[in-house]
Amino acid sequence: MSFKWMNRKNVLFALLIGILLASMFLPSVGCGEKETTTSPAGDGTDFPLHDPMVRFKIATTTSLYDTGLWYHLEPIFEELANVEMDIVYAGTGIALEYGRRGDVDAIIVHDKAREDVFLADGYGINRRNFAYNFFLIAGPENDPAGITGLSAADSFKKLYEEGMKGNVKFVSRGDESGTHAKEKLIWGEAGYDYEEIRNSGDWYVEAGKGMGPTLLMANEMGAYVLADISTFLAYNLKSGLDIVSLVEKDPIFLNVYAAIAINPEMHSGAKIDIANQFINWLISDEVQEIIEAYGKAEYGRSLFFPIAGCDIPGCPPVEAYTEPVPDYKP
Amino acid sequence: MGELWDGFLKALELIYTFDPEVMQIAGRSLSIGLTSIVIGSVICIPLAGLIHFNQFWGKRFLVSLIQTFYSIPTVVVGLFVFVMLSNVGPLGGLGLLFSPAAIVVGQVLLITPILLGLVISAFRGVDQTILDTARSMGASGWQVAVLVIKEARFGVMAAVIMGFGRAISEVGISLMVGGNIRGVTRVITTAISLESSKGDIELALALGMILIFISLVVNIIMNRIQQK
Structure with a gap:
């Protein structure tokens, strides 16, 4: 009996060891499979095997991910730079935090004020703007607050007044993202203190x-929401939103995306050479053309615009995107 | 209900057609979960034995403490492992953050209390008279320990199955320390979270069903081993 049990135990043990050994191949298996899958760009080519494997980590703002732009760009850069690109989905707030900690090699964000602090603190270098688009305020089609045609600030005033009466709801990102920062800016422009707004009642919903x-969420609740136009269009096509775009074309809605490399003097592990190559690639004509064309077939219009077309007040200076970043010299 | 049915059909379709991305994600969930449970078992079963077979001051309290951690939220474990493995954290030099290994570290921490607690309970449930008899017949301490493990094997296996279930179904750790990176750390639970947030409810439901299917297969295999 005891002999038989030991036998069984051995079998079990051997099985477990086998699983353990198999799972040790896990990272290589994962990457190998990834490289042989068909490119999401749809061109049907298989990715070549990258050897040796260099991992390049970026944290990207959610709008560029939710619209599928990274799915499109990732394989192109992987092949160009011969790296394995790890893209972490993160709003601007958490992306900056990953950058401060040195957990990624570059970040893609869209909040100029916090980017400036990040650069001034020395965590990031070589910021380049590479795309822009606009925010909009979406809400129920019958527009119970009556904001259609108003400016951004006046719309927010109306939403607050009607919200306090219990007539409408507003859904905020509430996650310290770039969009959330823009929302706070508009509340300030409308003459409100943001802390008062977020504590003013049930009408103000923080999604997080x-x-x-x-x-x-705003769609389910029939609420108003501040969104970037690209995510709005992408979700409208995919999920058939009931809420519609009500307020656009206010200069405050300008939304500029920036790529920033992590300063290797702060975090010695940061892969500055690849980050520089990546940033220069983003502002290259090749990628600018891809950005211009992205989504046109599906949505009838661009989701993001090449940064060179940005010519309204608030747009970055020309050198913020025309000047390639220099090679890093320690 | 229509949505659920569509999700079910979609799950069947994804399994039937061997959708490469889904198979890869499912395989990753499975191998990360199994690695965690193997490492967890190798550490916890002997450790539970040490706790059970030795009398020491504070033992009761220790067991209560272990049981308290059954209910530790996965995001708390995720946050702890993130702080430890982050580049500026104490173990940042290992460069494990946003890798499958980081998820394994988190899952092992998550299931350790369950494994320890349930294995100790299983050992406790062993009939004392069997052990007394064995001792009176001259069995050594080691032989008695083997006897206890043998007698308690159903309970031990239940603990292992439970631990595996908690590991493969968690989302907080995978999201926080894995980063949900496509092709690297995207597992079924984080893919469900992403797909449902992208509004692809059907695919999210299908992935959920695949996860349950995997658990079913693993449990059948484990039960087979146990009953032989």
Whole structure:
């Protein structure tokens, strides 16, 4: 009996060891499979095997991810730089935090004020703007607050007044993202103190989610929401939103995306050479053309605009995107 | 209800057609979960034995403490492991953050209390008279320990199955320390979270069903081993 049991135990043990050994191949298996899958760009080519494997980590704002732009760009850069690109989905707030900690090599964000602090603190270098688009305020089609045609600030005033009466709801990202920062800016422009707004009642809903999920939540609730136009269009096509775009074309809605490399003097592990190559690639004509064309077939218009077309007040200076970043010299 | 049915059909379709991305994600969930449970078992079963077979001051309290941690939220474990493995954290030099290994570290921490607690309970449930008899017949301490493990094997296996279930179904750790990176750390639970946030409810439901299917297969295999 005891002999038989030991036998069984051995079998079990051998099985467990086998599983353990198999799982040790896990990272290589994962990457190998990834490289042989068909490119999401749809061109049907297989990715070549990268050897040796260099991992390049970026944290990207949710709108560029939710719209699928990274799915499109990732394989192109992987092949160009011969790296394995790890893209972490993060709003601007958490992306900056990853950058401060040195957990990623570059970040893609869209909040100029906090970017400036990040650069001034020395965590990031070589910021380049590479795309822009606009925010919009979406809400129920019958527009119970009557904001259609108003400016951004006046719309927010109306939403607050009607919200306090219990007539409408507003869903905020509430996650310290770039969109959330823009929302706070508009509340300030409308003459309110943001802390008062967020504590003013049930009408103000903090989602604490990415752009896409926040839109879906506002849609379910029949509420108003501040969204970037690209995510709004992408979700409208995919999920058939009931809320519609009501307020656009206010200069305050300008939304500029920036790529920033992590300063290797702060975090010696940061892969500055690849980050520089990546940033220069983003502002290259090749990628600018991809950005211009992205989504046109599906949505009838661009989701993001090449940064060179940005010519309204608040747009970055020309050198913020025309000047390639220099090679890093320690 | 229509949505659930569509999700079910979609799950069947994804399994039937061997959708490469889904298979890869499912395989990753499975191998990360199994690695965690193997490492967890190798550490916890002997450790539970040490706790059970030795009398020491504070033992009761220790067991209560272990049981308290059954209910530790996965995001708390995720946050703890993130702080430890982050580049500026104490173990940042290992460069494990946003890798499958980081998820394994988190899952092992998550299931350790369950494994320890349930294995100790299983050992406790062993009939004392069997052990007394064995001792009176001259069995050594080691032989008695083997006897206890043998007698308690159903309970031990239940603990292992439970631990595996908690590991493969968690989302907080995978999201926080894995980063949900496509092709690297995207597992079924984080893919569900992403797909549902992208509004693809059907695919999210299908992935959920695949996860349950995997658990079913693993449990059948484990039960087989146990009953032989």
